[in-house]
Amino acid sequence: xxxxxxxxxxxxxxxxxxxxxxxxxxxxxxxxxxxxxxxxxxxxxxxxxxxxxxxxxxxxxxxxxxxxxxxxxxxxxxxxxxxxxxxxxxxxxxxxxxxxxxxxxxxxxxxxxxxxxxxxxxxxxxxxxxxxxxxxxxxxxxxxxxxxxxxxxxxxxxxxxxxxxxxxxxxxxxxxxxxxxxxxxxxxxxxxxxxxxxxxxxxxxxxxxxxxxxxxxxxxxxxxxxxxxxxxxxxxxxxxxxxxxxxxxxxxxxxxxxxxxxxxxxxxxxxxxxxxxxxxxxxxxxxxxxxxxxxxxxxxxxxxxxxxxxxxxxxxxxxxxxxxxxxxxxxxxxxxxxxxxxxxxxxxxxxxxxxxxxxxxxxxxxxxxxxxxxxxxxxxxxxxxxxxxxxxxxxxxxxxxxxxxxxxxxxxxxxxxxxxxxxxxxxxxxxxxxxxxxxxxxxxxxxxxxxxxxxxxxxxxxxxxxxxxxxxxxxxxxxxxx
Numbered sequence: 427x428x429x430x431x432x433x434x435x436x437x438x439x440x441x442x443x444x445x446x447x448x449x450x451x452x453x454x455x456x457x458x459x460x461x462x463x464x465x466x467x468x469x470x471x472x473x474x475x476x477x478x479x480x481x482x483x484x485x486x487x488x489x490x491x492x493x494x495x496x497x498x499x500x501x502x503x504x505x506x507x508x509x510x511x512x513x514x515x516x517x518x519x520x521x522x523x524x525x526x527x528x529x530x531x532x533x534x535x536x537x538x539x540x541x542x543x544x545x546x547x548x549x550x551x552x553x554x555x556x557x558x559x560x561x562x563x564x565x566x567x568x569x570x571x572x573x574x575x576x577x578x579x580x581x582x583x584x585x586x587x588x589x590x591x592x593x594x595x596x597x598x599x600x601x602x603x604x605x606x607x608x609x610x611x612x613x614x615x616x617x618x619x620x621x622x623x624x625x626x627x628x629x630x631x632x633x634x635x636x637x638x639x640x641x642x643x644x645x646x647x648x649x650x651x652x653x654x655x656x657x658x659x660x661x662x663x664x665x666x667x668x669x670x671x672x673x674x675x676x677x678x679x680x681x682x683x684x685x686x687x688x689x690x691x692x693x694x695x696x697x698x699x700x701x702x703x704x705x706x707x708x709x710x711x712x713x714x715x716x717x718x719x720x721x722x723x724x725x726x727x728x729x730x731x732x733x734x735x736x737x738x739x740x741x742x743x744x745x746x747x748x749x750x751x752x753x754x755x756x757x758x759x760x761x762x763x764x765x766x767x768x769x770x771x772x773x774x775x776x777x778x779x780x781x782x783x784x785x786x787x788x789x790x791x792x793x794x795x796x797x798x799x800x801x802x803x804x805x806x807x808x809x810x811x812x813x814x815x816x817x818x819x820x821x822x823x824x825x826x827x828x829x830x831x832x833x834x835x836x837x838x839x840x841x842x843x844x845x846x847x848x849x850x851x852x853x854x855x856x857x858x859x860x861x862x863x864x865x866x867x868x869x870x871x872x873x874x875x876x877x878x879x880x881x882x883x884x885x886x887x888x889x890x891x892x893x894x895x896x897x898x899x900x901x902x903x904x905x906x907x908x
Contacts, residue, residue: 671731
């Protein structure tokens with residue numbers, strides 16, 4: 427399946443069947459700007475991080491404030507336009523743009539406001555992880571976010587948000603204390619434990635189904651500013667030993683670290699010793715979560731067992747700034763690369779499953795593709811299944827199947843590898859996927875229901891209340907209850 431759609435330049439340049447008067451009224455009602463083809467900014471405005479996505483919206487509304495978002499939502503609803511919402515533009519499924527419709531682009535809404543005494547921070551919906559980390563680390567604080575700094579906070583948080591702090595402080599959505607949401611009827615609502623509680627419950631795991639979230643208020647935690655980054659590579663043939671050691675580490679130590687094991691091949695770049703370029707590996711990545719001057723040294727001691735499992739191919743672990751630790755994977759995911767990811771939950775890490783993980787990783791047609799083992803539990807598992815919309819949080823393992831490649835001619839083989847690996851690993855699963863790693867959402871309602879678990883029917887009822895016409899449908903879509 428290739429997401430590159432037909433070139434709709436004529437549609438984009440002429441508008442979606444709207445009169446010039448109507449378009450002019452829309453443009454004049456915004457503080458921001460509207461971008462259409464053949465404006466020189468149109469091509470970059472429609473481009474996403476995932477180069478697999480090639481869609482041509484009729485209009486891109488680059489919003490500056492809540493009022494712009496309200497005007498844009500009302501315009502799309504009243505004129506029957508497909509509506510996409512772009513935060514960071516980093517979602518692998520590419521739902522942040524649409525063909526022939528309107529994109530609500532939040533990329534210029536990146537203000538942040540930190541309350542170091544109250545241990546909270548507010549970030550607008552166009553912020554990336556890097557934007558929020560820069561603001562909060564001035565005070566030695568961090569919100570539990572993801573692991574690639576170019577990721578937008580919006581899509582990440584709305585569908586859960588797993589990062590280096592997940593076992594100690596929970597998911598991104600677990601640390602959301604309130605949000606501002608523009609709903610399908612053009613209202614601006616506050617969602618929190620005290621206001622619109624049903625909406626607040628739904629946006630913590632229910633994705634972008636309920637409106638445009640224009641700002642997020644997070645609970646902050648003391649982390650850094652210096653941490654220790656565990657970044658060690660072992661031979662893939664030792665995967666059984668390494669994954670078991672990581673499993674034992676997670677079971678025995680306090681929730682100070684949330685390891686991520688990665689199976690792949692060492693890149694042929696200068697950062698790695700030339701002698702191991704191209705070698706199959708199983709790596710362990712982790713970031714210490716302590717705070718204060720001694721945090722990095724304490725983190726090095728705490729993470730040492732992960733670096734001493736067996737003889738490594740190379741060990742790039744180091745003391746570093748938390749902001750740098752948040753960025754060390756960025757170069758592996760360049761803008762414009764081709765990406766197709768899926769995910770599988772599993773209740774145990776059996777010997778047979780490890781054998782299959784190793785075989786599939788070795789068979790990947792692209793040297794940049796990986797299979798990632800997310801060790802879950804800790805704080806994220808202490809939240810009840812019905813406390814937020816995020817489901818399957820008690821499952822101890824999540825496998826991310828990442829197809830990453832550079833050339834369109836290789837797409838068929840890489841897509842097939844991801845799908846075949848996914849189909850095989852499903853045999854070890856009791857159900858459930860992570861909706862930030864959803865493929866292209868082509869499987870339909872079955873996997874979406876698994877992703878939302880037992881919360882689907884309640885989510886459907888909330889959807890019917892706030893978006894009965896399913897205006898916000900370009901996402902892991904929840905059908906409104908009839």
